[in-house]
Amino acid sequence: MNxxxxxxxxxxxxxxxxxxxxxxxxxxxxxxxxLITGGETRFVVDFEKLDYISSAGLRVLLAMAKQIKAKSGQIHLANIGGAVREVFxxxxxxxxxxxxxxxxxxxNATAG
Amino acid sequence: MVTPFHTLTCAANVGQLREIAEFVDECAERFGLDVKRTFGLQVAVEEAFVNICSYAYPEGNGEVIIAAGAEGDSLVLEISDNGTPFNVLKLPDPDTTLDITNRDIGGLGGYFIRRLTDNVCYRRENGQNILTLLLQRTS
Incomplete structure (x- = not known):
């Protein structure tokens, strides 16, 4: 993972x-x-090169989204396809x- | 189960996950499972293994055996441990309709095991937890 x-x-x-x-x-x-602690509140997560995700990965994604929401921020996901899509x-x-x-x-959606 | 064609014995430690993923890939390839079903099997096996590490062996030390066999048109994986009685299939389903704020963190492991296999069953036998996952070659 990188x-x-x-x-x-x-x-x-x-x-x-x-x-x-x-x-x-x-x-x-x-x-x-x-990144959140550093003050970022608007995120786009690009999963184009994500080969695999299990509940452990989704758990972190949800935990981060809760923190971002609590700071009135936004999180958008991009490029979720293939087998990964089924898990989502x-x-x-x-x-x-x-x-x-x-x-x-x-x-564009984040800016809007 | 029928005579397994491939077996892996490893320590119940999450660090073994890469080795397990390779084993599952080898089993799926030898059986001829397609890419999409192999992905589902990878997730189901990870969830089962991680739950064994946490709940069957809460003290940390233990062993997990994964045996793969073919039964007709199905790939069967039997995951066994000698730990505390624990049935991952008894965990409640998450409410998948809640939004980010209301959704509970966690609870997806057992749900993924049920949803990403064609059949799954648990039994306690001779001091072992045995979870059997079944995937058909085609749906």
Whole structure:
């Protein structure tokens, strides 16, 4: 698992590569929490290069979203496809998170 | 179960997850499970294993055996441990309709095991927890 961030005018883009499982989720949580603590409140999470996610990854995503909501921020997800999509759909996360087909459309939604 | 074609024995430690994922991939490939179903099986096995580490072996030390076999058109994975009696299938389903603010964190593990397999059952036998996951080659 690897995380790359890029600061855009409307949001912080967090690109996740690899696997989000019970082994890597704690590191993801740590890095994401640091961004929130650092004052960021608007996020686009880019999952285009995400190969795998289990409940451990979804747990962190929800915990981060709760923190962001508490600060009146926004979190948008982009590029969730393939087998990963099914996990989002059956967990209900596909309907509780705003999902976008691209980072650009997620950024536009964040700005709006 | 029928004679397994592949077996993995490992420590009940979340750090073993990468090895387990490789094992599951090998089993799925040898059986001929498609990519989508293999992904579901990966998630189901991780959830089962993580729950064993937390609840069957709360003290930390223990062993997990995963045996894979083919029964007709189904891939069968039997996951067994010698820990405290624990049935992951008894965990309640999460309410998947709640929004971010009201949704409880967690509770998805047992739900994923049920939803991402074609059949799953638990039994306690000779001091072991035995969870059997079944995936058909095609739905």
């Amino acid at each position: 995380i790359q961030t890029s600061k855009e005018s409307s949001a912080m883009v967090v690109k996740v590569t690899g696997r989000l499982d019970a082994v890597t989720a704690p590191e993801y949580e740590q890095q994401f929490t640091a 759909d059956i967990s209900g996360f596909g309907s509780i998170f705003p999902m976008h087909e691209s980072v650009i459309s997620a950024l």
